[in-house]
Amino acid sequence: MLLQNPTKQAAVTTADKVFEQLQHAIVEGDMAAGSKISEPELAKHYQISRSTLREALNRLEKCHLIERKANIGSRVVDCTIEGLLELYITREALEGMACRQAALNMTDEEIVHMQDMLAQHAGDKALQEGVSYYQEEGDVDFHYKVILGSHNQQLINLICGQLYHLVRMYRCQFGMHSPRATRAFTEHSNIIQAISDRDGELAELLMRRHIAASRKNIENKIALQKAEQES
Amino acid sequence: MLLQNPTKQAAVTTADKVFEQLQHAIVEGDMAAGSKISEPELAKHYQISRSTLREALNRLEKCHLIERKANIGSRVVDCTIEGLLELYITREALEGMACRQAALNMTDEEIVHMQDMLAQHAGDKALQEGVSYYQEEGDVDFHYKVILGSHNQQLINLICGQLYHLVRMYRCQFGMHSPRATRAFTEHSNIIQAISDRDGELAELLMRRHIAASRKNIENKIALQKAEQES
DNA sequence: CTCTTGTGTATTGTCGACAATTACCTCTAT
DNA sequence: ATAGAGGTAATTGTCGACAATACACAAGAG
Secondary structure, three states: OOOOOOOOOOOOOHHHHHHHHHHHHHHOOOOOOOOEEOHHHHHHHHOOOHHHHHHHHHHHHHOOOEEEEOOOEEEEOOOOHHHHHHHHHHHHHHHHHHHHHHHHHOOHHHHHHHHHHHHHHHHHHHHHOOHHHHHHHHHHHHHHHHHHHOOOHHHHHHHHHHHHHHHHHHHHHOOOOOOOHHHHHHHHHHHHHHHHOOOHHHHHHHHHHHHHHHHHHHHHHHHHHHHHHHO | OOOOOOOOOOOOOHHHHHHHHHHHHHHOOOOOOOOEEOHHHHHHHOOOOHHHHHHHHHHHHHOOOEEEEOOOEEEEOOOOHHHHHHHHHHHHHHHHHHHHHHHHHOOHHHHHHHHHHHHHHHHHHHHHOOHHHHHHHHHHHHHHHHHHHOOOHHHHHHHHHHHHHHHHHHHHHOOOOOOOHHHHHHHHHHHHHHHHOOOHHHHHHHHHHHHHHHHHHHHHHHHHHHHHHHO
16 A cells, blocks of 8 residues: 655656756746747757656746647747736736735734835835845745735645746846836835735735736836837 | 748647546546546556656646646645635636626627527526526536636636636536526626626626625535534 | 664656657749 | 649657656564
8 A cells, every 4th residue: 555655845856957947048038038949959958858858848838938839849938018918917816816815814923024024125125225126026025925825825826836937037028127116115015004904805905906006007118118119 | 941830720649638538537536536646557548658648647737637746746636625715716816807807808799699698598597497507508608708708818828728627626526516506697697797888897896706606605515514514 | 662774666757769740942833 | 933732851749668766565773
């Protein structure tokens, strides 16, 4: 009778490591968005067999970083404006709900920890005008904490396991370090306040507005670019 | 220079067919939830090599129908009450947003088509007390149409490509043919009305309540079972 | 008696080769 | 000159075998 350890942590295989490298390469644009992927070429580059590479490609497909078609091949997803806006709408739905659940399910310790984190960000932010650091690390940290705080494995897997790789990719590709840092900080504070008040409805509303504001910020920027190009 | 056809439809491979068979087997409970998957055994059963089987398993993992751990193996996901409720919460978020987008993005033709569909369901429903048909086919059809109507590829992929396989699995495993048929029909009608009014906010609200009502219905049933067991 | 250690077996991960399909190029006909 | 058919090269899908890892049971130490 097989009595396997049900909670054993997974080991790191070759495919895992190649997956991570490819992930970074795609996210940071070292592999051009929309470009075709040659299995033989990549396998040779990473010194692995095609089987192992295909295993890694399957994981990339799971994060929606590449698209595969049978008998045709894989391509890196292309970053379109439409795709970016769709992604924000999806985030608005999922993270909004995650925030509502976080207000209901987070432990008091988790809430305190998040408040501390935000206080530290406030210091960093005041210290160095905090645009880059806050936006890069702080924002991601904040959203991650909220999502994990939902204690909803389904939401956690969907957002952290899949969507966020795409989010990072778009951020890199479009060079998005928005000037919303100080305003975003205030919004984060309000969200945490709602969570610590255990007000799920308000928490969801604020998170949705927070994300919607980013989306509208992008839409405006795009509209501006279009107007410039046409002039 | 490679100028491949970018819009070519994908062919059907062996792995695809095995994937579909396994999908049905898991969804309908022919493979017990939570049970371990033996690659050699399954490969022999389907008369394919392990490579092909693993390709199919990767697709199953993408739908969250199985879980894999490196060097340990794959298991069919187990259907827990908590997982079911998490799934409904996720659906509430995603389908709610999809419904809002549908109100904004559906074409007039699509809306008319959905109204026709609902009218036909009404006839079927009156004809045969419509519990099973409506719940099985009609409900799925309705939700599918709304999701597709969002015209948001990200939402469509997430819900139809991933979540709904799990939804069907839970429905089969827990034998859920809820007695909410007539009430659900009214709710569907109201949702379509909101969509045809292009009232995204109301459409989202109604869809969320519609799904939340199903969730609460399940919660009540579970609570009832618990009370019976304890008596 | 319990826990650790060692060994054999079974399962998973990786590899290279072959078969099937697709993409590209050339040639021909209109 | 352009469009279509045929052939060739390259890419993807599938296969079976080997290597690495984990499991189950047995033996020994505390």
